[in-house]
Amino acid sequence: MKDQAENLRRRLEARQNQSMARTISVLSGKGGVGKSNFSLNFSIALSQRGKRVLLFDMDIGMGNIDILIGGQSPCSIIDFFENDYSLNDIITTGPGNISIITGGTGLKNLFAFDEDSYTRFNEEFSLLLANYDYILFDMGAGITQDSMKFLLCVDEWVVITTPEPTSIMDAYSTIKYIHSVNKEIPLFLVCNRVFTSKDGKKTINRLQNALMKFLGLETVALGFLPDDRTVSKSVSKQMPFILFDSEADVSKAILDIASRYANHSFGEELTLQKSGFLRNMKRYFLGK
Incomplete structure (x- = not known):
């Protein structure tokens, strides 16, 4: 009874909290473009701005976050569903x-609710939404x-690409597909x-012009990261590059991206809707 009363109190407090976390999915058209490294360092850059950030590794069975930080978490999302x-x-x-x-390993049918x-x-x-400013989901390739279904629940998408033509085409194909299902979620590049x-x-x-020409889709250019040797060195040391060398060009670039994002300094008009993650989950997972 004590545990139930405590859980009820926490839920009521969460509902009274008007400031709910923004939910962001970080995705790419294919693997190998540095998506997980971006998610990790972007999360830290937001944290350095005083934001409360939760990074959720959604690449089940193939997650890189543990590897990038040189550790292995004792628990994973598997323990929520199975234990x-x-x-x-x-x-x-x-x-x-x-x-x-x-993300852990061994779960094949994620969020089959x-x-x-x-x-x-x-x-x-709902408690996490009340306790954080941003919740980032590092999606699988x-x-x-x-x-x-999960992508349709979040508030915003961030798509990572590289200058390689194949990467640009993969990013375009991915955006085309998700845009065909939902045309309202803001998309950052x-x-x-x-x-x-x-x-x-x-x-x-080039990517923005193609998206506008063929899909009529406006996107926000969030920024770019240089091909910096600091990244490979930091990966070898299993340390986020923003902490490995805060003065490196790539570290300054991720801080600039985090600053522009947190301040909504996009240069374009963009209306961010109130977070609707839980409402969208009910719609897409339960069909209600």
Whole structure:
């Protein structure tokens, strides 16, 4: 009874809290573009701005977050579904004072909710929405039926590409697909591994122009990251590059991206809607 009363109190407090976390899915058309490294360092950059950040590794069975930080979390999302852990139980403190939920291995059908599991997840996730400013989901490469449902629940998408033509085409195909299902979710673009700022601007402009011409889709250019040797060195040391060398060009670039994002300094008109993650989950997972 004591535990039930405590859980009820926490839920009521969460509902009274008007400031709910923004939910962001970070995705790419294919693997190998630096998506997880971006998610990790972007999370830390937001944390350095005084934001409360939870990074959720959604690349189940293939997650890289543990590897990038040189550790292995004792619990993962698997424990929530299979061992009756709470979401709060599986959160670990990561570098740069961010919170992390790792993906683990062995779960094939992520978020195949029935009514009971949905209710449990809904109640516990509502607490996380009240306790954080941003919740980032580092998605697996490509799109599955389950991940598509989840992508439709979040408030914003960040798509990572590189200047390589195949990467641009994969990003375009991914955006085309998700846009065909939902045309309302704001979409941000980040170009990784650029050799010059001119290359970065050219790549993003090329993708934006194609999206506008063929889909009528307006996107926000969030920024680009240089092809900096600091990244490979930091990965070898299993340390986020923003902490490995805060003066490196790539670290300054991720801080600039985080600043522009947090301040909504996009240069374009963009209306961010109130967070609707839980409402969308009910719609897409339960059909209600």
